[in-house]
Amino acid sequence: MLSWALLFFIVAIIAGVAGFTGIAGAATGIAQILFFIFLILLVISLITGRRAP
Template identity: 80%
Template sequence: MLSWALTFFIVAIIAGVVGFGGIASASAGIAQILFFVFLVLFAISLIARVARGR
């Protein structure tokens, strides 16, 4: 999931440099959503691991 967010972020940077503003903003938005989904899933997995014990 984090790799997809990074991929969309790189696409957004490249599109912004080339001058495609609409594509850049859409890719940045998708990257932001994927990053926050990654953070939520990561936090849930950490909480589950602590709750389960060793």
């Protein structure tokens, strides 16, 4: 999921440089949402402590 967030972040940077502000804003928003979902899942994973036996 973090890779998807980075992909949308790169798309936002390229679109911003090219002048497509609408696309850049949308890609930035998607990247932020995916990053926060990743962080929440990471914290849940660390709390539950799933380890191989």
